[in-house]
Amino acid sequence: METDTILITGALGQIGSELAEKLKIIYGKNNVIISDIKNPEDVDYDGIYEVIDVLDSDRIKEVIAKYNIKTVYHLAALLSGTAEKNPMFGWKLNMDTLLTFLELAKDKVIDKLFWPSSIGVFGPDTPKDNTPQNPVQTPSTVYGISKLAGEYWCKWYKEKHNVDVRSVRFPGLISWKTPAGGGTTDYAVDIYYKAIEEGKYTSFLNEGTYLPMLYMDDAIEAIIKLMTTDESKLTEFKSYNLGGLSFAPEHLTAEIQKHIPSFTISYESDFRQAIADSWPSSIDDSETKQDWGYEPKFSIEKMTETMLDNLKIKLG
Numbered sequence: 001m002e003t004d005t006i007l008i009t010g011a012l013g014q015i016g017s018e019l020a021e022k023l024k025i026i027y028g029k030n031n032v033i034i035s036d037i038k039n040p041e042d043v044d045y046d047g048i049y050e051v052i053d054v055l056d057s058d059r060i061k062e063v064i065a066k067y068n069i070k071t072v073y074h075l076a077a078l079l080s081g082t083a084e085k086n087p088m089f090g091w092k093l094n095m096d097t098l099l100t101f102l103e104l105a106k107d108k109v110i111d112k113l114f115w116p117s118s119i120g121v122f123g124p125d126t127p128k129d130n131t132p133q134n135p136v137q138t139p140s141t142v143y144g145i146s147k148l149a150g151e152y153w154c155k156w157y158k159e160k161h162n163v164d165v166r167s168v169r170f171p172g173l174i175s176w177k178t179p180a181g182g183g184t185t186d187y188a189v190d191i192y193y194k195a196i197e198e199g200k201y202t203s204f205l206n207e208g209t210y211l212p213m214l215y216m217d218d219a220i221e222a223i224i225k226l227m228t229t230d231e232s233k234l235t236e237f238k239s240y241n242l243g244g245l246s247f248a249p250e251h252l253t254a255e256i257q258k259h260i261p262s263f264t265i266s267y268e269s270d271f272r273q274a275i276a277d278s279w280p281s282s283i284d285d286s287e288t289k290q291d292w293g294y295e296p297k298f299s300i301e302k303m304t305e306t307m308l309d310n311l312k313i314k315l316g
């Protein structure tokens with residue numbers, strides 16, 4: 001595989017921390033530059049770390065020039081819950097920074113960009129079950145509006161300036177290495193921590209709230225597969241649907257109880273219930289499969305086993 005110098009923004013987050021490790025294996029430690037806003041003294045990472053506030057485009061350009069970066073995975077963003085509480089900052093962070101990287105790609109400073117979209121682009125008027133690639137999209141959150149606008153910007157830069165920007169619509173992502181932060185689907189991560197730490201969990205989403213979800217290993221595989229697919233095979237220039245799992249809190253509870261029989265759940269929904277209610281329950285990703293052969297591997301059973309085994313070690 002050809003060597004590429006890579007920058008990951010928001011790299012200390014849930015996706016970035018796992019993507020960085022995988023990319024280091026593929027491209028080599030010195031070809032993967034990770035960045036985030038934390039001071040280096042507070043970062044435990046085996047590799048090259050740079051402090052970047054993604055709203056500072058001069059700093060981005062400085063780091064890109066320093067390492068001759070050609071590919072960017074731009075992950076820094078505010079998720080649905082946090083953006084809803086801080087709408088103007090959510091819009092600015094999610095939108096301005098995407099445009100910075102699209103402009104850099106247009107000007108040929110970088111060659112390739114990955115940018116995650118989300119099931120947040122769908123809304124209450126979108127068909128809920130097996131949501132297709134291009135249904136009616138009426139997002140009702142700041143996050144969803146920013147992701148939908150971002151998708152159309154990606155398409156515009158591709159069509160007008162032939163920018164190589166690639167994107168997937170992530171569902172809820174479940175992982176144990178780095179906690180999720182600020183999303184509506186976060187309950188599906190928190191529940192595992194609390195199952196081990198306290199043997200019980202109060203869910204901020206109600207029983208019966210089905211959402212599309214994916215285990216992190218499958219999400220990372222999807223990113224890498226999309227980014228290494230021949231550009232000529234890609235036909236969707238906004239963002240690709242990703243299917244995977246679909247479940248409600250009671251299904252995770254039942255799975256956890258197979259390992260921790262005394263585990264209990266209670267329900268106290270908050271403002272995120274309305275967000276979840278506006279999102280799909282399951283996703284149709286047939287166009288994704290057709291274009292670049294994405295195939296997730298983790299079932300709810302395998303995911304639960306992996307989460308509990310690893311968190312037991314991590315949490316001591």
Ligand code: AKB
Binds near residue numbers: 120
């Ligand atoms: C969120 O809940 O905001 C994210 C997402 C589905 O994009 N996990």
